[in-house]
Amino acid sequence: MAAKNASCLFCKIIEGSIPSHKVIETELTYAFLDIGPLSKGHTLVIPKHHGAKLHEIPDNYLADLLPTANKIIKALGPENYNLLQNNGRIAHQVI
Incomplete structure (x- = not known):
């Protein structure tokens, strides 16, 4: 993992110190x-x-998000779905 923050929940999930059900x-x-x-x-x-x-x-990380989401969509095969990105408390970003 490139940049990480020791107190970040997502960073801990990525490094494996918090368990998750990995999809891809x-x-x-x-x-x-x-x-x-x-x-x-x-x-x-x-x-x-x-x-x-x-x-x-960084842009190279952003460029990988949609292709990864697309793989999940194709694997799960939902008829309808949402793709959301919230930035900040007022935008309902809650971790």
């Missing part, structure tokens, strides 16, 4: 099932680079 992992991305799913198959797809907001993530 690439060199730059980690995807796992949400512990409080809003729907069947609710998956978090996160970059392996620490950043609280989208603009803090």
Whole structure:
């Protein structure tokens, strides 16, 4: 993992110190099932680079997020789905 933060929940999940149900992992991305799913198959797809907001993530990590999400969509085969990205408390980013 490139940049990480010792107090970040997602960084701890990526490094394995907090268990998760991994769906897929690439060199730059980690995807796992949400512990409080809003729907069947609710998956978090996160970059392996620490950043609280989208603009803090390097472009090469961002470029891997959608192809990874697309693999999950194709594997699960949902008829309908949402792709969301929340940045900050007012945008309902809660970890």
